[in-house]
Amino acid sequence: MNTMTYKGYKASIAFDEKDDIFFGRLLGINDVVGFHADTVADLKAAFHEAVNDYVETCAKVGKSPEKPYSGNLMLRVDPAVHSKVALAAEVAGKSLNQWGEEVLRAAADKQVA
Structure with missing residues (x-):
């Protein structure tokens, strides 16, 4: 899996051969945030815009944006x-x-x- 990182958010990146576009989705959060573009440069810009829009939209609706993984991990094992x-x-x-x-x-x- 290819990934990109911006402002602490990571996104999965893939290429759709049928539609001839790159597309991505933010990872590590429950909210669904996706983006797409025709070129790598435009994909990077779309990713940055998606993260910025996500944070701004959360602020507008009074919700804290989810942060990707806190670093605390709880495991239950035998x-x-x-x-x-x-x-x-x-x-x-x-x-x-x-x-x-x-x-x-x-x-x-x-x-x-």
């Missing part, structure tokens, strides 16, 4: 897995948060690459 993870972090000389972030980053990088 107690045996929790125990192994805590031990792995301790063996690595890291906090559970440090170890977990490294492992999750490596797994996500591998999956998204």
Whole structure:
């Protein structure tokens, strides 16, 4: 998946061969915000406009715009897995948060690459 980032918002980018256009959608928020364009330069401008319009529209209606992911992650796992993870972090000389972030980053990088 190709992505673009602007003002902390990330968008997925794709090409529609049938209609011969690029299109994108903001990721990481529940609101649906999309955009499209014929060229890469216009797509980038459309993305920036979509983010700016989203933030402005939220302000006009008195709603806080959703922010993409806060960095807080709550997981529920089997107690045996929790125990192994805590031990792995301790063996690595890291906090559970440090170890977990490294492992999750490596797994996500591998999956998204």
